[in-house]
Amino acid sequence: MTVKEREKLVLSGNYAAAYAVKHAKVEVIPIYPITPQTTIVEKLVEFVENGELKAEIIHADSEHSAMAAAIGASAVGARVYTATSSHGLLYMYEMIWWASNARLPIVAGFVTRTIGPPWNIWSDHNDLLSIRDTGWIILFASNAQEIYDFTIQAFKIAENKSIRLPVGVAWDGFQVSHSYEPVEVLNEDEALDFLPNPRDIEPLLNIEKPVTIGNIPVVTDNMRYRNDMWNSLEKARGIIREVFMEYSKLTGRDYTGLIEEYKVLDANTIFIAIGAVSGDIKIAIEELRKKGEKVGLARIRVLRPFPYTDIVRLGKIANEIIVIDRDVSMGFGGIIANEIRSVFYDHYIDTPVYSFIAGITGNEVTSTDCIEIYKLVKEKKVKPKGVNWYYHREK
C-alpha cells in the first residue's frame, strides 16, 4: 500500500482539535461559546458551513444544555463532540456526571481556564480537576500535535465496548489553545481506518429494544453500576495503552505510555507535571544536567484512570519527587501531589514528594522558576510535606 504524504499545517491548539473532530467524522456537535474554547467550535461551524464536515451543529442556550444535547445524541448512537472551559464546565457539571453514569462515549475538549472571581481567562487546572471523580477518562495534552492525536484516539477509547465511557481531552488555555505551531494531520481515510465505525456503538436508546433508563433503581443494583464503571476504568489503562501503541505505529510519534518520561532513568530528582509547563521544565532539566544534576520529568498524559504503576516505578527510581500543581485543593493541597503521595503510601514507597503550587491563575512558570524550585528542594529550604506556594520571579 502506498501511503499518501500527510499534510503539515500550522494550527492553533484549538484548530488542531477541530481538525481531529472533522477527521473523526463526528455526527453531532452541540455548542456553546466560552473563552478560550470558542475557536474550536467556530472552526467546526466553518467546516460544516462549507461542506467539509457533515455534522449536525446544535446551538445550545447554555453549556448545561450543550452537554444535555450531547447526551441525547450519544444515547441514540451518534458520534458526538463538544467543548468548554472554566465556568462553562462548571455550568455543565450536572450533565458531566449524567454522561458518565449513563456510560455514553462522548468526547469533549476541555480548555483549562481559571475560575473567577476575579474574572480571569488564563490557564489553571482547577476547572478540569473538578471532574476527576466523575468516571470520565481524562487525557491532558501539552501541544497542538498532541491535541490532534489525543482527540482522534479519544473516540477509539470511548467507543471501546469494554470501556464505553466519555473521554475528555484537556489542554492549557492560550499557551496551547491559541498558540500556532506545525501539526501533521492524518489523511482522512487513515483516520477512518483507525477509528471504529460509529454504527458499532450499541445505542442506549433503541426503539427495537425499549428500556427505561435513569429511573430509581434498587440501591444494590445502583452500587453495582458504580462498581462496573470502576472495573471499566481499571481495564481502561490497558486499552488506552493498546490504542496509544497502535497510533504510535501509524504515525511514528511516541505515545507508548500513560506518562511521557524525559530523562528519568538515571534521575535522582524527578519533576512531575501536566500540560504546557512541561516544556519549560525540560529546558530547566537541560540546564541542570549541564551542571551534572541528574534530573528528569514525568509528564502525566492520562489523569484518569490514574497511572498507578508508572508512578510507583518512578517513585522507586527517584530519590525525590517535585510536583508542580497548577491547581490547589483548598484546605488540603496540590491535587496531583497528594494523589502521588497516596499511591506511594499504598505501595510502601517513602520517596519524599515536594509539592509546589505554581502557575495557578495564569501565572508564569519559566525554566528559571523550575531551577529556583529545584534549588529550594536541594538546599532543604522546603519540606516534603504540606504545600509550597511558589510565585513566578522576574529575571
Next chain:
Amino acid sequence: MLEIRWHGRGGHGIVVASHILGEMVLTKGLYSLSIPLFGAERRGAPVMVVTRIDEKPILKRSTETNPDVVIITDRRLMNMVDVLSGLKEKGLIVINADRIDDELAKYFKGFKVSHVDAVSISEKHGLKVGGLPVISIPLLGAFIKATNIVDIEDGMNALRRHWGGELGEKNAIVFKEAYQKTNVVDLT
C-alpha cells in the same frame, strides 16, 4: 532560536500575521510557535504575540522574552508599552513608519531598524479589514527584507495558500511591495 515579539493593537492583525509567518518558515522545514498575549475583546487596545522559530521543536511556552526582533505596528504604542524591553543588543526593530525621524532615531539608537509605510501600501491596494488598512502583512515584508528567513517568492506563495483566490493575490502583492519599499537602517 529566533525570538520575535509583535506589538500591535487589537485589529491590526498581528495574530494572523504570526500564523502566516509560521506557514512561511514551515516551507523551509523550520518549527515555529506563536503565542498570543491578550485576552478577549481587545480591538484597539495594545496586544502582543511572541513567535519563536527554530530548527527543532520549541519547548518554551512561558512568555518572558529576550527577543531578537520586535515588530511594532503603531509608534504611539511606545508611549504605552515598553516595546524594546529585553530586546537583544543590536537587535532588529521592524516598524510601520515612512521615515526614521529624530525621535525614532534617538529611541532606537543601538539597534537595526527596518521600516516601511505599511498603511499607504495597504491603502493603495485596498487591503482592508473592517474599513481599516491591514498593517501586519506589509510589516511581514519588512521583516523578511531584513532577515531573509524565506525567499520573497516563498513568502508570497504562503500568503496565496493561506487566503486563496483574489484575497491571497492581494496579500501577496502588498507583501512584495512592502518588501521592495522597506528601508533598513543601522543605528548600532
